[in-house]
Structures are given as C-alpha cells and as structure tokens.
Amino acid sequence: MFNIKTKVRNSVNSAVFVLCCVVSVAEAAVPYGLQQWLDSPQRSTENKARDQHRHPGETLGFFGLQPTQKVLEVWPARGWYTEILAPYLKDQGELTIANFRHNDGSLEDERKIFWAKLSARLDADIRKNPQHFGAVKDLEFDPPAMMQLGPVNYYDKVLSFRNSHIWNEAGYLLDVYRAFFDVLKPGGTLGLVEHRSSRLSEISSRAGEGYLDEYYVISVAQQAGFVLVERSEINANPLDTKDYPKGVYALPPTLAMGEKNKARYLAIGESDRMTLRFIKPLPTVQ
Template sequence: MLTIINRIKCNLNLVLLGAALCSAAVAETPSAPDLTALAEHSFRSEEDKARNQYRHPVETLTFFGIKPSMSVLEIWPARGWYTDILAPYLKDQGKLTVANFRVDDGTMQDDRKIFWSRISERFSQRILKHKEHFGSVEQTEFDPPGYMFLGLTQQYDMVLSFRNAHIWNEQGYLLDVFRAVFDVLKPGGVFGIVEHRASRVSEISSSAVEGYLDESYVIAVAEHAGFKLQAKSEVNANPKDTKDYPKGVYALPPTLAMGTVDREKYLAIGESDRMTLKFVKASSE
C-alpha cells in the first residue's frame, strides 16, 4: 500500500513540476508588441499621430500580415513616419532594415535628389540618437539605377513601400525596383505597397495628374516581376480625392503645395486616395 501511495505522490510531483516549467516558459516568451500602442506612442510627434486617421498604420500593417519575429525591409522611409512604429515593433524578436536614399557625395546635380539625401541623412542620425526606441536598425542606401542593392538574396520576410512607386515609375525604374524586391524576398514573402491611386476611366485606362498611378498598372508590373497579388484593401481609400489639382497629389496634405490658395479646401479633402496591395513571392514547388 505504501509503495502505491509513494508512486502516486511521485507522479503528482512530476505533473506539478511539468506545469511549473510550462508556466515559466510562457512567462519568458516575449509578448507581441501592440501596434495600436506604438501608433499612439509618446515618442511620435503630435503631428505624425494626427495623420493616423489618413494613413491607418495599424490596419495597414495588419493587412500586410506583419509579425514581430519577421525580417522586414522598408524602402525610402523619408522622415520615418512608419519606421517609428516598425522599429520598436520588430526590435526584440525580429529585424528591421531601412533602405534610405543615398548620401550626396558632392556629385549630385538634381535638386530633388539633394533634398531627399538631406532628409535621409537627418533620419539616419535620428535612428542612431534614439536607440532605446529604434533598437538595432540596419541601414543601406538605395538610388536606382546606380544603387540597386537591397540586401542578400531571399533575406527578408516582408518588404514595404509607402508612396514611392510613382517616383520610380516617373524615372523609368519601376519594374527594375520590383525585380530587386523580388530577389531579396524569401519564398512566401510579402511585398506590401501603398500608393496614390489614379482615377479609373475604363477597364484599360486611367487619368490623373502628377503623383498618381493606375492600380491595374502597378499590379501588372508587379506580376511581370514575378509576384502574385494576394489581396487588395480599401483601408487607405479617400473618395473625397478628385485627383484634378494644379499640382497633383502634392496639393493635398501633408505637402500643401498650393500654399494659401484653397488651403482649407485641400485640408478638408485630407490625404490622397491610396491603393493598398499585398503581393507574395510564390514558394518553391
């Protein structure tokens, strides 16, 4: 009888020990960062947080399927509006790389490129200054067609581009950039694009002034580069955007290129109507 009782006690102790080990393992597992909390974080300026209503960062990143353990590349983050959210989200379990515009070595002639270079330099210094927020963010330079290196082959789980495609298309490098993105994504990886959307005139044509792109065209270029369109979202749609302004998309906030002319009108419209596209790189058979 004592032997049976001792065995029962022994088995009970093993069960309790196993439960304790499981509890400890659960307690040691880092909790997933809260995107909503990061979007409203005190580190972000009030001006940037006010733009959440137009850019919908939580809904957009959730639609793309981001996870805190991913290796993510953000192309041309500019002043880091999205990076302020992405970096702390990924810093403990994942990895963020940003492809900034290249630094002006004194040979740049294009005023716009010089402007972008200065923005990238300031942003790069900001990342280094606030490591407690950003963590270890890897930085590289990207300026097609001369600077096309985005990383190693099949390096990233996700690549993100926010309102850059119209610039690459304007310069004639959209397909080249998409192919470069395809190369650095892992099989099954996601390419998330947010871009100013042109007005659709018919099934085969669209019309818009500076800064807008036709959604079907962007999809066709991405598919030509090897991607498959997995899903589209209207989370960043804006039906108030008539897309017929003298300075194109730049008449709208945040640029407000018309200055004081019809300023209240453009503020009432808000930021541009945008396509939100999720592409995948098909897994190898």
C-alpha cells in the same frame, strides 16, 4: 491621361481577372503589441494626426506584420512608418531601411539633394534614440545605379509607402519590383501603398502628377514575378478628385499650392490610395 503600354497589356488583362477574384476588405486587425508604439510619446502630435488618413495599424495588419520578421522598408523619407516599425521589431525581428542615396558632394539633382537631407536627418534621429528604434540596419537605394537591397531570399516583408510613382516616372518601376522580388523569401510579402488614379477603362486612367493606375501597378508587380493575394480599401479617400494643379502634392501633407485653396485641400485630406499585398511564390516542386 495615362495609357498603359502595349508591352504590359496582357498582364493588365490578367490583373483585371485577378482583381475580380480577390476579396477587398475594409479593415484589418492591428497586429498584437503594435498599439503601444502607435501611442508612443516618441511620435509627434503631427504624426499621430495623420493616422486618420494612413491607418498604420490596420495597414500593417493587412500586410501580416509579425514582431519576429525581417522587414525592409524602402525609402522611408522622414521615417513616419520607421518610428512605428523599428520598436515593434527591435527585440525579436529586424528592420532594414533602404534610404535615399547619401550626398557625398557629387549629387547635382536638387530633388536628390533634398532626399539625402531627409535620409541624414532620419539616421540622426535613430542614433539619438536607440532605446526606441533599436538597431536599425541601413543601406542606400538609388535606381538604377544602386539596386542592391540585401541578400537573396532574406526578408519576410518588403514595404513601400507612396514611392512607386517616383520609380515609374523615372522608368525603373519594373526593375525596382524585380529587386524587391530577389531579396524576399519565397512566400514573403510585398506590401504596397500608392496614390491611386481615376479609372477610365480597362486600359487607361486619369489623374494629376503623383498618381498611378491600380491595374498598372498590379501588372508590373506580376511581371516581376509576384502574385496578388489581396487588395484593401483601408486607405481609400472618395473625397480625392485627383484634378489639382500640382497633382497629389496639392494635398496634405505637402500642400504645394501654399495658401491657395488650402482649406479645400485640408478638408479633402490625404490622397486616395491603393493598398496591395503580394507574395513571392514558393518554388514549384518537380
């Protein structure tokens, strides 16, 4: 059971009102010119197989991606989205990835050590394939110690895919969203995709490890200064019952339960996900 804290209750009530007024769309158009990179031989067969769950073309279309934009992708992990975003932006736009903290030998947390290996692997892949990726910028992002994501009012888009639950578990979700707000241009877009918990009431939800309540995510983003523009059911999965022993990690691609009930989890597919588009408001003219 997850109960939204009192300090965000007023924001949640506001979010409820906003959700009633925002149109939820089933799908969005794939940005012009992106399909060639979705079909690129650079993408593995395994990665392409996940398109049926992650809907990258429609998701990026929903976020309003354009080839001339400056885009920040936060915690790209193995680079599933990076290998789509980078070639699309390389000629006219700019992609920056906010990677996990690099391991200089001082990391002791096993999870962070693993994440650092993922970052190093992605960096190597980008260097090996400059024709595909282009000149991708790279920085380290490790809340709360490393929170600098670039110049103020710099990016047209900040994109985060399935990361918010990690920051929330560590207690830094609001701080992270505020960091996003600072580096976005006024009028710029924050695009979030996150595992979605089951709704019980206006102030509570329930799900296993790795899921977040949609109203709660919206309320935290609003506290950081963002305005919700639209939400989408592009990445919804009604088969996800959200009651597994290892939470969302029981589902593909992680399959944390190993061979136990593997066929069941594969049949469910990847998690039910919220897809949210926010903007950083333009300054008020006095």
